[in-house]
Amino acid sequence: MCCIILLAGQSCQQEDYVVFEIEEQTILPINSEKNKDKSNVQYISILYTNMFRKAMSPNDMLDALHAIESIGDKQVAFDILVSKYMNSDEVVIPSDEEMRSDPEKFIRDTYKRFFVRQPTQAELTWMINYINSRQDVSAELMYFAFATSNEHFHY
Amino acid sequence: MDRRKFIKRSALAAGGVIGMPYILPSGLLNAQTSPAMSEHVVFVLFAGGVRQQEAVLKRYLAGSQNENIEGNIMYNMLEGEPPEDKIAYGRDDIQNNIIGAHPIDRIQETTLEKQGVLFPEVRFSRGGAGHFNGLATGVSGSYYITQGLRNRPAHPTIFEYLRRHAGFKATDCWFVGVGIGGSRPLLNFSDHPDYGRRYGGNFIAPLTTFGSPGEKHFMDFKNYHPETDWEIIREIRTFLNNNYVAEGLEIPHLYNAPEEENEIREFVRIMFEKKKQNNVILPPVNDNRDLKTLGYAVEVLRYFKPKMLVVDLSDIDVCHGDFTAYLKNLHRADHGVGFLWREIQRITGMQDNTTMIVMPEHGRDMDPNPIQDLNDWYAYDHSAGNVNTRRIFTMMVGPGIDSDLKVGGPDNPIGDASDITPTIADIFGIKQQVMSTGLLDVNARSLFDRI
Numbered sequence: 039m040c041c042i043i044l045l046a047g048q049s050c051q052q053e054d055y056v057v058f059e060i061e062e063q064t065i066l067p068i069n070s071e072k073n074k075d076k077s078n079v080q081y082i083s084i085l086y087t088n089m090f091r092k093a094m095s096p097n098d099m100l101d102a103l104h105a106i107e108s109i110g111d112k113q114v115a116f117d118i119l120v121s122k123y124m125n126s127d128e129v130v131i132p133s134d135e136e137m138r139s140d141p142e143k144f145i146r147d148t149y150k151r152f153f154v155r156q157p158t159q160a161e162l163t164w165m166i167n168y169i170n171s172r173q174d175v176s177a178e179l180m181y182f183a184f185a186t187s188n189e190h191f192h193y
Numbered sequence: 194m195d196r197r198k199f200i201k202r203s204a205l206a207a208g209g210v211i212g213m214p215y216i217l218p219s220g221l222l223n224a225q226t227s228p229a230m231s232e233h234v235v236f237v238l239f240a241g242g243v244r245q246q247e248a249v250l251k252r253y254l255a256g257s258q259n260e261n262i263e264g265n266i267m268y269n270m271l272e273g274e275p276p277e278d279k280i281a282y283g284r285d286d287i288q289n290n291i292i293g294a295h296p297i298d299r300i301q302e303t304t305l306e307k308q309g310v311l312f313p314e315v316r317f318s319r320g321g322a323g324h325f326n327g328l329a330t331g332v333s334g335s336y337y338i339t340q341g342l343r344n345r346p347a348h349p350t351i352f353e354y355l356r357r358h359a360g361f362k363a364t365d366c367w368f369v370g371v372g373i374g375g376s377r378p379l380l381n382f383s384d385h386p387d388y389g390r391r392y393g394g395n396f397i398a399p400l401t402t403f404g405s406p407g408e409k410h411f412m413d414f415k416n417y418h419p420e421t422d423w424e425i426i427r428e429i430r431t432f433l434n435n436n437y438v439a440e441g442l443e444i445p446h447l448y449n450a451p452e453e454e455n456e457i458r459e460f461v462r463i464m465f466e467k468k469k470q471n472n473v474i475l476p477p478v479n480d481n482r483d484l485k486t487l488g489y490a491v492e493v494l495r496y497f498k499p500k501m502l503v504v505d506l507s508d509i510d511v512c513h514g515d516f517t518a519y520l521k522n523l524h525r526a527d528h529g530v531g532f533l534w535r536e537i538q539r540i541t542g543m544q545d546n547t548t549m550i551v552m553p554e555h556g557r558d559m560d561p562n563p564i565q566d567l568n569d570w571y572a573y574d575h576s577a578g579n580v581n582t583r584r585i586f587t588m589m590v591g592p593g594i595d596s597d598l599k600v601g602g603p604d605n606p607i608g609d610a611s612d613i614t615p616t617i618a619d620i621f622g623i624k625q626q627v628m629s630t631g632l633l634d635v636n637a638r639s640l641f642d643r644i
Contacts, residue, residue, distance in 0.1 A: 067436045075445075104406035107373045110381045110396025111363070113446035114457050121414035121458075164432060175425055182417075183429035188437035191444045 068158055072192040078106050081116070081191055088151055088185065089123050091130045113186070120185050124178060137177040141169045144177065152184040227622040230593045233547040234617050235494070235502045235537060236351075237530055238331050240324065240371075241509030242575040243553040245584040247523055249313045254279060257561065258516070258570045266524045269301040269531030270551065270588060271311075281568060282520040284478060292567065293521050297478050300531035305551070309590030310598045310644065315608035317555045318636055322575040322582035324375050324510070327554025327610070332368070332380055332503060334614025334633040343376055346383040348632045351614045352394030353382055355501055358618075358626040363449040364456060365500040366394030369490040371482055371507045373398045382447075385632070393447045394501065395457065399489035400482055402461065403468050412465045419455045427451065460496050464489070476532035481522055483508040487529040491536045498542050501617065504533075505554075512557060516570040534590065548591030548620055550613060556582040585610060589640060600644055611637035 076084070082102045086094040094102070102119065109115035123129055137144040145165040149157045157165065169175055184190060246252045248267060253276045254260035264276025275296060286294035301308075319336040320326045326337045335348040349357075352366040370377035382393030401407060417423055437443060449457065467473045474495075475488035483506040490504040506526050512519035530551055538544050559581035561571030575582045587608050601607030611634035618627035619639035627633065 069436070070440075073440070073442055075442075098409065101406040102410045104373060104401050105410040107378050108398040108401035108407065109457075109461075110368070110378065110393065111447040111449055111454070111457065113444045114449065114454050116444060117454070118411050118414050118458060118461060121417065122411055125413060125415040168429070168432075172425065174421065175429075179417075179422060179425045180429060183426050183433060186426075186444070187430050187433040188443050189433060192437070192442055 068155060069153065069189050069192075072189060074193055076191055076193055078103055078112075080193075082106065082119070085116075085120070085185055085190070086123070089120075089129050089181075090126075116186050116191075120182055124182065131181050132177050134176050137169065137180070141166045144169075144180075148180060148184055152181075152187075152190050227624075229622050230620045231546050231548045231591050233498070233500055233502075233537075233543050234591075234620055235490075235504070235533065235547060235549045236331070236613060236617065237533065237549065237551045238328055238503060238505035238554050239509075239526055239530070239551050240328060240505045240554040241507045241522070241526075242322065242324070242327075242512065242555055242557045242582070243509055243523065243585070244512075244557040244573060244581065245314075245586070246581075247520065248553070249311070249586045253520075254570070257573070258568075266296075266520060267527035268299050268304065269527045269534075270305045271527075272304050272306050281517050282524040284480070292517060297524060297528045300477070300528065300535050305530070305534060305549075305588055305590050306599075307597045309549075309588060309594050309596060310600060310640075312587040312600050312608040312640065312643070314601050314603055314606035315552070315585045315587045315610065315612075316606050316636075317583045317585050317610040319634070321577035322555040322557075322579070323577075324507070324554060328375070328377070328380055328505060330610050330634075331552060331554055331613055333383065334611045334627075334637045336611065336634055343379070344384070345379045347385065349383045349385045349388035349392075349630070350380065350394065351503075351617050352501065353385070353388035353392035354614070354618055354623065354627045354630075355621060356392035356394070357388060358623040359621050361500055362453060363393070363395055363447045364453045364497050367493055367497065367499045367502045368394050368396045369486060369493055369502065369504040370396060370398040371400070371486045371505055373401050375507075377505065390445060391448055394503075395447060395449070397489075397493070399464070399492075400485060403464055403473075403489070407461075407465075411461060414458075414462070416462065423451070423455070456497070460493075463496070464492060467492075474536065476529055478525065478528055481508045481525055483522065484525055484529045484532075487533050491533065494537065494543060495540055498540065500621070512573050513562070514564050514572050515566045516561075516572050517566045517568050519572075545592055548589065548594065550587065550589050550616065552587040552610065552613060553585045555610070556584045558582060587612070587640065589616075595644070598644070607643050608640060609634070609636040609638070612640050612643070616640040 083094055106115045145157055145162055246256060251265040251273045253264040254262045260279055262276050262278050265271050265273030266282045268275055281293040283293045283296035285292050320338040329337050329346045332350045333346045333348045355361045355366060368381045378396055381396040382390050473488055474491050476484045479485055508522040509519060509526060534549055537547050555575060557573045557575045558579045561573050564572040615624055615627060615637050616639045618624045619641050624639055
């Protein structure tokens, strides 16, 4: 009798109906939070440190700032500035042999140095393929492109 | 179809074709509607603040100092005999220690006044007589009554109108600044949402680019091969820039095409080489910043043959504290303009195909301040509200422009400081497009419509 009562009770219990949903997520690129322009002073200062591994003197900074302000197209101005720095013996760049012997390490280090982040898998793949497919790519040209890229100008 | 219907439909179809705007290569509607009057325009902002009295009125020291000596110290531009006494505006006589004793030889055999049109009484009609307001009004045709320094003009500049409506390339448009002070580097494009950086003109301040700052940070920059090295740099950069470009987050560039970027870099390299060899073209007398800047402006004209070049001067502004130096620099500004016009006529493609417009950005006060110089002559400021600061002149010379024509006078002022932008638009055949934007000052008109 007790069993019948228990069974009857269970059969009357209402079953919960649960719907599982997926919370909407906005997928943004890894560098999407860097959406503010650096000032010319910030850009020059960070560029110099990335290229020479040392800080720029205040006088040099002022002159560099004036030189940049004297040319309207900032991409052209930055290109000339970086070209000038590339002519210095003091610029710190890995050798081409280092780049080619371990492209992944070179790419990871370069992203970290200029963009302060690791590359995504897609970026890493593209870069490795590019280095491996182009014998005329040098570490210097890679550094040039990173130094004068839009991401390097934003924070 | 009867004859009447046929003619009517044909006329409608033809009208539709004529009236139909087409899309320019830049992706913009409204093409040039009338042929250009000349292929190049050079606009000299005869800037620094020029008193009408020492310029077109040729009063030299009369009225301003306790010397009743009149005369014309701008004899490349204006008709009139130079002063005969108290000569202090020329080159210094170093042997005898006399300041400004030797007037500079004239460059133009025939004055620009005789070669073109002079508007001797133009009005700087609104806002304070500040340099930025003056310069910005000159390049945009709109006064900046409330706008401070360190801001771009709120209304489009002539560069933006020309790039957007006439399809000019970035290197067709140049602003050659006498320096980087006074917000000059902000005058090559506006903040206007429909125009802005995409249509900006190139800017260069050559005394800085090729002066000490540029020598330290630009000179002897590495010369990457434009077709091998630069191709690689651009390929990598394009990959790196991908999502930034889509979001409009860019290094603030001016949409120079890659070949234009190459040309600008090459120009900078060549200029450094010319400077090392002391080979940069300069006016015969070049002892101030204005004259050196004009020399570099000629180099820009020679190299790029731009359709539109604005060059500004500023040494005249020493008048705040040194009237003698003001006279010297005014005399030199005239020398520089004479030199500029001569050199334009020596450039293949620009000769007889260039219009030059000269206009001070504003005037100076009627009454002096208390500062006296070595000649005991009083200095002059340019103060807000002083009526004399509103008096300026404008001069035009070039193909299709009447010669020896004077429009207006002291009792009949004709012309406004905001006229230059619609005038240049008129020369390049886009006046209607520019006027119809409604972004010019209410007084602004093409000077050709005022003649």
